[in-house]
Amino acid sequence: xxxxxxxxxxxxxxxxxxxxxxxxxxxxxxxxxxxxxxxxxxxxxxxxxxxxxxxxxxxxxxxxxxxxxxxxxxxxxxxxxxxxxxxxxxxxxxxxxxxxxxxxxxxxxxxxxxxxxxxxxxxxxxxxxxxxxxxxxxxxxxxxxxxxxxxxxxxxxxxxxxxxxxxxxxxxxxxxxxxxxxxxxxxxxxxxxxxxxxxxxxxxxxxxxxxxxxxxxxxxxxxxxxxxxxxxxxxxxxxxxxxxxxxxxxxxxxxxxxxxxxxxxxxxxxxxxxxxxxxxxxxx
Numbered sequence: 001x002x003x004x005x006x007x008x009x010x011x012x013x014x015x016x017x018x019x020x021x022x023x024x025x026x027x028x029x030x031x032x033x034x035x036x037x038x039x040x041x042x043x044x045x046x047x048x049x050x051x052x053x054x055x056x057x058x059x060x061x062x063x064x065x066x067x068x069x070x071x072x073x074x075x076x077x078x079x080x081x082x083x084x085x086x087x088x089x090x091x092x093x094x095x096x097x098x099x100x101x102x103x104x105x106x107x108x109x110x111x112x113x114x115x116x117x118x119x120x121x122x123x124x125x126x127x128x129x130x131x132x133x134x135x136x137x138x139x140x141x142x143x144x145x146x147x148x149x150x151x152x153x154x155x156x157x158x159x160x161x162x163x164x165x166x167x168x169x170x171x172x173x174x175x176x177x178x179x180x181x182x183x184x185x186x187x188x189x190x191x192x193x194x195x196x197x198x199x200x201x202x203x204x205x206x207x208x209x210x211x212x213x214x215x216x217x218x219x220x221x222x223x224x225x226x227x228x229x230x231x232x233x234x235x236x237x238x239x240x241x242x243x244x245x246x247x248x249x250x251x252x253x254x255x256x257x258x259x260x261x262x263x264x265x266x267x268x269x270x271x272x273x274x275x276x277x278x279x280x281x282x283x284x
């Protein structure tokens with residue numbers, strides 16, 4: 001009987017050792033077999049979303065968001081590569097990159113080619129810039145019959161006005177030009193040669209901080225969701241990042257990033273954001 005007990009005890013020890021070894025091997029496999037994800041970053045810096053330090057290291061809201069995702073999704077190994085925006089999009093479509101982040105807006109054309117993030121990680125703030133003496137232009141509804149500055153016939157801002165004109169009887173007159181100068185456009189509004197200019201807050205802040213034209217924010221016209229863009233084969237990656245983004249919002253971490261880079265919480269209602277538009281103003 002004693003021999004049987006010793007034999008049973010020895011077998012139990014061996015079994016425990018084997019199970020421990022299997023678990024260790026499994027854990028090693030999990031840590032060493034992360035799925036590599038190639039992420040396209042734009043070489044064109046765009047504060048506060050993406051810009052570089054003196055040592056050419058990428059920082060900004062987009063990169064802090066990606067670092068939060070890295071912690072939430074340890075099964076992925078995110079590798080970052082830099083290129084021009086349009087070539088990055090071509091690369092995502094061709095499978096050279098798995099995804100790209102660069103404060104992308106949704107456009108009907110791009111939705112045919114790419115898989116878009118469903119849960120926005122932040123919002124751009126398209127706004128109307130008017131002359132400092134103008135108190136009549138605050139919303140897109142105020143633009144029909146007005147003279148606005150020319151814009152490029154592609155991209156998110158043009159899509160906003162095109163969508164408005166599709167859904168309203170009174171149309172906004174849109175003049176297009178291939179490569180408009182934001183500086184020249186601000187000057188036209190400052191000199192009252194045009195009534196308003198539509199552009200994003202971050203662009204306005206960057207330019208007005210330098211030129212100090214006689215302009216102000218008339219109103220923020222919408223919250224434009226920002227999305228990661230994926231190659232269409234990456235539905236699982238898309239779903240995992242969406243779930244992680246939902247969790248980060250519940251934890252208040254994305255709201256904290258917004259306050260850090262915008263001084264306001266862009267996840268609030270548009271009416272509440274407009275009440276705080278003075279906090280977005282570039283003071284002369």
